[in-house]
Amino acid sequence: MTMIEPFEMQGTCWLPDQERRVQGTLRFDPKDGISVALSEPLAAGSTDNQMHASKIIHGVSSDGNKISLLDCIEYITNTHFRSHGIFFNAGLIAKQCVFGAHLTESTKFNKHKFILHNFLQFFFHTGIRTDQSHEIGYVWNSDKPVVFPVGEDEISIKMVSHSSFLLAEHTASIKEDAIISIDTASPLNNLDEAILGSFQALKAMLEFSLGYPVPIVQFQSVATDTSGKSENIEIFFSQSVYATQKIGIPQQDMLFSMCGKTDNYISDFVRKWYAFYSANRFSIDVIINSGVQSAGVKRPEQSFFFLISSLEALHRSSGRMKKAILRQRLSDVLDVIPKCLPLHVHDKDILVKNFKDYRTLLAHQIGHSEINDNIIFKWHLTLVLWGITVLYVLKLLDFPDESLVDIVKYRRNMLNALNWIGEVSSKPFGPRVKENGS
Structure with missing residues (x-):
């Protein structure tokens, strides 16, 4: 993935309903976004304490390229007192900059x-x-x-x-x-x-x-x-305006392919979720996580998908985050978990209570600086994040409480719990059996 280099160009700007042209310098930076330095305000009668919003501002670069700026805010940058009057310089910030056409509301x-x-x-x-x-x-x-x-x-x-x-x-x-x-x-x-x-x-x-x-x-x-x-x-x-959502990758296929067996030991919820997820994997992500509005209330399956995606994306971003930000992001995700419990699961109150207990234990350990490094680096965070998800799924499958406590308290390899999910269909609560039968 290539990053667009910052650029700067000269040109003129004007409001669609006005004839007056104003000289300006358009600047784009991937980090700072889109801005325009104007020789004078576009909006007539601007003063020091005024800001003006415009849906569309048109422009043309010095080389003749058409430009449209969308969702703009104009503000005064400098005031000059001269013998023949007061003069203002102005600036613009915009969410989007379009090259190649002058857009209208009907475009x-x-x-x-x-x-x-x-x-x-x-x-x-x-x-x-x-x-x-x-x-x-x-x-x-x-x-x-x-x-x-x-x-x-x-x-x-x-x-x-x-x-x-x-x-x-x-x-x-x-x-x-x-x-x-x-x-x-x-x-x-x-x-x-x-x-x-x-x-x-x-x-x-x-x-x-x-x-x-x-x-x-x-x-x-x-x-x-x-x-x-x-x-x-x-x-x-402008990247600063459209923040990146926490979205994961389809590694959860591994999890749900294990859950997607037709054995009677697998709960109806997991089977229904796997079928729903398999049929709607991309549309769920786009509709729920991208900011595109969808009609109606989110289904529990969609919330659960968002949860897993958030956990995985957070793990993959951990190496580029400061520890304080990482702790906060993880805490935010942990807070959401009880809300993702599906309404049609039996004994919901018990599930929520038990899961909150496990969430509290994990959050307590992660939130204390004296052992935070141990949790994050010795556990490599993958085990924490996948563990939270695995605990939830195992609980849906009526995995024994003592086994869940053992996973959390003694920090067993959380990813091994995925194998338990896979074996639930044939040996719901029995010990793991090696291939040689020993």
Whole structure:
């Protein structure tokens, strides 16, 4: 994934309903976002203590490139007292900067494209295969896109690669680009939602698949005006405005493939959840986690999916976080866990009480600095995060309380508990048996 380099360009800006042009300097930085330094205010009558919001501001660069700035705030930067009057300099900050067209409220967006560099890493993490016989994951190609609804829209995501590849070659030796396309069958009416809906869908899909925040700041699209004329555009986003959600990767396939057995010992909830998850893996992530609004109340299955994704993403980001931030993020996720319990599980109150007890024990250990390093580094955090999830699933499967306490109290390898889930169908509560029978 490449990061767009900061840039700066000269040009003029104006409000759509005004003729007056103002000279300015447009600056873009992936960290600081989009800003414009203006020689004078765009809004007439601006004073020191005023700020003005504009949905759209138009501009043109010195080389003739059309520019539209969306969701802008204008403010006064400097006041100059001169013999012939008072003069002001102004500044703009914007959420989005569009190159290639002057947008209006009626502009439609129905095609979007993002170029992913070194795409083999993406394929390697997602489990996406070109082999049609593969049972886990989706097959992505130009003929078989993934389609899911968002409100009244039907959004289709497809990937086209420019070269063949072998999944086994999961090194950086293959660096060809791949183009990911998003088509919307009925573009949203709201200008901001039309752009952000598809942008966030793509961003969420990538982060869900890769397992770490994706610093997408540039996005290619097609804008169509009311007369039907289309323009190819590039959109730059302010990362500070659109914060990355905590989204994980499909390693939870391992967990749910073990839970997805049809044996009578497996609870109905787990079977139903596995079927639901398998059929809606990408749409759940996009609708719930990306900021795209979905109708109705979240189902327990969706909340549970978000929980697991958050835990896994937090683990993968731990090496880049300060310890204090890591503790806070983990505490936030822990606080959410009891709320993710499904309403139709029997003895919900008992489940909540027991699970809160285990949550409290873990949070108590993590929250104390004198043993925090021991927990995070000796446990490698993976065991903590997966352990919390595993405890929840094991509890749903009526795993013995003493075994749960043993896992938490004595810090057994939490990932081994996944094997218990897999064996529950044949040996619900018995000891593990080695292959040689000993």
